[in-house]
Amino acid sequence: MPTALATALDDFLYFLAHNRDLSAHTIRAYRSDIRSLLDHLTRHGGHGVGDLDLSVLRSWLAQQQTLGAARSTLARRAAAARTFTAHARAIGWISVDPGSRLASPRTHRSLPEVLTADQARAVLEGVGRRRFPADGGSNAGRSDGDESNGGDNIGGDGESISTGGPTGDDVDRALDMRDRLVLELLYGCGIRVSELVGLDVGDIDLDRRVVRVFGKGSKERVTPYGLPAQSALDAYSSAGRPVLSRADSGPALLLGRRGGRLGQREARRIVHAAVAAVAGTPDIGPHGLRHSAATHVLEGGADLRSVQELLGHSSLATTQIYTHVSAERLKAVYRQAHPRA
Secondary structure (H helix, E strand, O other), X not given: OOHHHHHHHHHHXXXXXXXXXXXXXXXXXXXXXXXXXXXXXXXXOOOOHHHOOHHHHHHHHHHHHHOOOOHHHHHHHHHHHHHHHHHHHXXXXXXXXXXXXXXXXXXXXXXXXXXXXXXXXXXXXXOOOOOOOOOOOOOOOOOOOEHHHOOOOOOOOOXXXXXXXXXXXXXXXXXXXXXXXXXXXXXXXXXXXXXXXOXXXXXXXXXXXXXXXXOHHHOEEEEEOOHHHHHHHHHHHHHHHHHHOOOOOOOXXXXXXXXXXXXXXXXXXXXXXXXXXXXXXXXXXXXHHHHHHHHHHHHOOOOHHHHHHHHOOOOHHHHOHHHHHHHHHHHHHHHHHOOOO
């Protein structure tokens, strides 16, 4: 890539990092998309951002489609290109913004897999209630990573327990309490897994029974939780977290076996294991629980605006997918039950 284009990319990423409230993951996606665009421009003889026009943008997207990129990927890359060209126009690199005329491919929004209300109840009632071996040992081969150790898998106790400290059974029972709370908060609050693992002890308001959540773009919202989640929280706070906590655990609510903040990978493992333990359930992770919570709240009579606030969606259009979920399930029931279906 010519130096001028490499410098333009660096400048654009600096702008995103310091002027847009974006996550590191989103900025990485922008870097990948715009690097691909500028590489394409270079292969077509371009040496600077001024050589970027609508024909280059369209041929770039056409190439991505030929290589098998999904419609959703093409739509994201088109949006990234428009953001880049708008920035280039704003700071004077180009006199006309070609991205303003670039259309996005229409995406087909797939319906998310969700649990039925009965399946969700079975999953939540089964998690965090393991039986322990008669010899008092811990669950063999159990994986339990936290951010302090990079999410490594730890078999058995994973670390030695000092004399007079918690036993292996104590730790496993504490982890079971934590796992139950993980499921109750994900489903009961409809929060994202990143929001879950980012919770601190001080984010829980016991009197009002609400959780303060920091979502995408560091946007703060408050979401309620129910009595089952309160029961799981009480048990974990009194008899679970104290067992897992170490001197350097900090304020994190959910802890791993070694006392560090629970990582997203381990939270996903907890969900997949709990769901797989119930026969007939689809293989879903934390986001599937979020979908399930939104669907069940909507089916229970909540309006779409309330569901939007619960989930922390910035646009109501994002929340409207759940009306399609409910409609599809209604049609399935109709086809099964109505004599004239």
